[in-house]
Amino acid sequence: MEPCASQPSWYHLDNAAMMYSAIQRGNYSALYRFSAVMTDPVDPQCLQRAIDKTLPRFPGFQVKIRRGFFWYYFERDDGPGPVLQRDIRNPCQPVRFQNHDKLIRFFYYEKRISMEVFHALADGGGALVLFKTLLAVYLREMGHAVPNTHGILDVTQPPQPEEWEDAYARYAHSRVHLSMSEPKAYACTGTPEPFYTLNVTMGFVSVRELHAAAKGHGASITEYLAAILLQSILIRQRREGHRRELPVSLAAPINLRPYFPSTTLRNFILTVRPSINPELGDYTLDEIIAQVHHHMRLHITRQEMQAVITKNVSLQHILPLQLVPSPVKNFAMDLGYRIAGSRPYSTTFTNPGIFQVPEEMESLIHHMEVVLGQSYTPRVNCAAISFGDIMEITFAGTVRESDVEREFFRTLVREGLHVKVTSNRKECVPCHTASTVE
Amino acid sequence: MSYCVNCGVELDRDAAACPLCQTPVINPVCPPDPQAIPNFPMERQEVEPVDHRELAILLSAMTVCTGVCCGLLNFVLWRGVPWSLFVVGACAVLWVWLVPPLLLRRAPSAVLLLLDLLAVGGLLVLIGTVLQGSVWLSGIALPVWAGFSLILLTIWMAAKNRSFLSRAMLILGGLALFLVWLEFIIDRFLGTYRPMWSLIAAAVAVTLMLPLAVVRTRPNLRRQVRRRFHF
Numbered sequence: 056m057e058p059c060a061s062q063p064s065w066y067h068l069d070n071a072a073m074m075y076s077a078i079q080r081g082n083y084s085a086l087y088r089f090s091a092v093m094t095d096p097v098d099p100q101c102l103q104r105a106i107d108k109t110l111p112r113f114p115g116f117q118v119k120i121r122r123g124f125f126w127y128y129f130e131r132d133d134g135p136g137p138v139l140q141r142d143i144r145n146p147c148q149p150v151r152f153q154n155h156d157k158l159i160r161f162f163y164y165e166k167r168i169s170m171e172v173f174h175a176l177a178d179g180g181g182a183l184v185l186f187k188t189l190l191a192v193y194l195r196e197m198g199h200a201v202p203n204t205h206g207i208l209d210v211t212q213p214p215q216p217e218e219w220e221d222a223y224a225r226y227a228h229s230r231v232h233l234s235m236s237e238p239k240a241y242a243c244t245g246t247p248e249p250f251y252t253l254n255v256t257m258g259f260v261s262v263r264e265l266h267a268a269a270k271g272h273g274a275s276i277t278e279y280l281a282a283i284l285l286q287s288i289l290i291r292q293r294r295e296g297h298r299r300e301l302p303v304s305l306a307a308p309i310n311l312r313p314y315f316p317s318t319t320l321r322n323f324i325l326t327v328r329p330s331i332n333p334e335l336g337d338y339t340l341d342e343i344i345a346q347v348h349h350h351m352r353l354h355i356t357r358q359e360m361q362a363v364i365t366k367n368v369s370l371q372h373i374l375p376l377q378l379v380p381s382p383v384k385n386f387a388m389d390l391g392y393r394i395a396g397s398r399p400y401s402t403t404f405t406n407p408g409i410f411q412v413p414e415e416m417e418s419l420i421h422h423m424e425v426v427l428g429q430s431y432t433p434r435v436n437c438a439a440i441s442f443g444d445i446m447e448i449t450f451a452g453t454v455r456e457s458d459v460e461r462e463f464f465r466t467l468v469r470e471g472l473h474v475k476v477t478s479n480r481k482e483c484v485p486c487h488t489a490s491t492v493e
Numbered sequence: 494m495s496y497c498v499n500c501g502v503e504l505d506r507d508a509a510a511c512p513l514c515q516t517p518v519i520n521p522v523c524p525p526d527p528q529a530i531p532n533f534p535m536e537r538q539e540v541e542p543v544d545h546r547e548l549a550i551l552l553s554a555m556t557v558c559t560g561v562c563c564g565l566l567n568f569v570l571w572r573g574v575p576w577s578l579f580v581v582g583a584c585a586v587l588w589v590w591l592v593p594p595l596l597l598r599r600a601p602s603a604v605l606l607l608l609d610l611l612a613v614g615g616l617l618v619l620i621g622t623v624l625q626g627s628v629w630l631s632g633i634a635l636p637v638w639a640g641f642s643l644i645l646l647t648i649w650m651a652a653k654n655r656s657f658l659s660r661a662m663l664i665l666g667g668l669a670l671f672l673v674w675l676e677f678i679i680d681r682f683l684g685t686y687r688p689m690w691s692l693i694a695a696a697v698a699v700t701l702m703l704p705l706a707v708v709r710t711r712p713n714l715r716r717q718v719r720r721r722f723h724f
């Protein structure tokens with residue numbers, strides 16, 4: 056099989072990828088991690104074989120990022136790997152473009168299989184297709200029969216060109232360029248930890264219970280969780296005792312594939328921005344849920360999103376801007392993001408949804424996990440993924456404080472849900488094992 | 494398994510404390526089980542820091558090129574005034590300013606600052622020697638440079654890990670000191686020392702420092718000011 060033959064040796068970054076690579080700095084990278092906790096311990100040899108068999112089907116993940124004169128670009132990586140590694144305590148380490156680091160990494164630990172992806176390659180939806188296919192191939196290596204259904208791609212087939220299309224460019228044809236007015240939001244930052252320390256706190260909730268609780272408030276699970284997160288940050292801002300309080304806003308990425316048909320595995324997301332302005336008065340949880348619910352329903356429309364895509368894509372086709380050398384452009388984009396990009400958001404909340412697999416796989420996976428790396432300033436980000444009856448909610452960030460997640464999970468407990476919490480924070484390890492870590 | 498008495502969440506079997514509120518687990522029936530396999534690996538790993546050597550080599554090549562080109566032009570085309578020495582000196586200063594911060598990333602910032610200041614001093618000596626201006630060099634340039642360097646280095650080291658107010662006070666104090674020293678050097682060079690404008694400027698700086706010092710030492714006042722002026 057020669058799957059890469061039809062694949063170009065280099066290609067452009069898409070609209071979202073440009074942003075993620077421009078804000079790339081020495082200490083932070085826009086990375087995220089998906090993990091599957093299996094019912095049995097992981098066999099590293101089998102998993103490595105599965106990686107080697109799966110990745111040729113996904114040439115878009117086997118690329119290096121290179122700096123061109125005007126833009127970054129992806130170049131096909133014909134080198135060996137990626138190599139499966141033993142998992143580490145501080146996940147989502149930054150990538151180094153100049154060292155030609157792999158933009159995708161694989162880890163194993165006990166029963167957990169993890170995959171880290173640099174966000175310029177793909178969004179969560181695209182990466183989950185790869186991860187699901189990898190798990191299926193791995194389970195086949197372990198002797199289970201798994202069919203190619205539920206979005207699992209056939210690794211014996213050659214890759215399809217439309218899986219690597221820039222879907223933003225395809226749909227950037229609205230007559231109107233729409234840009235949202237984005238006022239400054241409360242920056243939910245805290246005391247930064249030393250470099251490369253990502254504090255991860257995970258909570259596990261029953262999907263059935265959560266669904267019932269959300270339904271009790273007339274909302275979907277995503278809206279319900281987003282509202283509780285908003286409330287936790289509002290409480291935090293109130294505790295800091297500012298004379299004037301800023302709006303609290305979430306960056307909630309929306310998968311565009313259901314609205315604009317595309318099978319692309321690259322980035323195809325937009326962010327919506329549910330927001331609460333505490334200067335207007337105090338909101339009860341029900342009122343916040345209503346705000347989030349109506350905001351999502353009002354703004355997630357095909358027409359409005361297409362106008363935003365058009366605006367974003369048109370920015371990269373302004374000739375004077377195109378002809379600015381890439382270091383200058385990156386610096387300007389970074390500055391722009393510093394001033395405008397991260398300021399309208401307090402934190403990120405992403406819910407890639409339900410991880411659906413064929414029946415044959417269901418009994419072999421215990422639960423799924425997702426972690427957002429630290430992409431910019433030290434602040435805690437929230438992500439959730441569900442598999443079977445287990446909803447996993449992760450708070451991750453390089454901040455020392457744990458007040459946002461504390462408030463969040465306490466609210467869930469108060470709502471009558473059973474929450475199981477686990478964390479990689481140092482303090483949680485029993486004393487004598489902790490001393491060996493130092 | 495235990496639950497956090499504070500948060501009501503279930504904890505890991507090996508958890509010694511609640512990850513949300515750090516309340517220790519004290520459960521006589523079911524103490525933390527250190528034998529349990531931890532949910533996260535123990536090993537840490539860190540990516541290598543960014544390699545700045547390439548950039549350092551590029552910058553070095555650029556400064557050396559500029560210096561050599563000017564030198565050649567000077568000695569081939571326009572003989573006479575050795576103006577290229579100034580360019581070479583400026584290139585050397587630029588090199589000291591740009592390259593050591595890239596390579597000596599672990600060196601304390603005061604050392605780098607000292608290097609920068611020494612480079613400026615070297616440039617002054619170079620200019621003085623080339624123009625045979627040892628009178629103004631030893632009379633004004635070097636004393637002013639030495640005073641400036643000393644004050645800047647002191648502020649730099651003293652201001653580390655200080656509050657905003659302390660830093661403002663240090664900078665104002667340093668400025669006052671430098672102005673007094675500047676007038677002393679100029680007057681001495683011109684003849685007799687008659688302190689005038691520098692004392693006025695220093696007095697203004699000290700008057701500005703006084704309220705800052707009061708605010709700094711009175712916690713109540715400090716809280717008040719922080720509340721009113723936070724941004």
Ligand SMILES: [Zn+2]
Nearest residue numbers: 497500511514
């Ligand atoms: Zn607790």
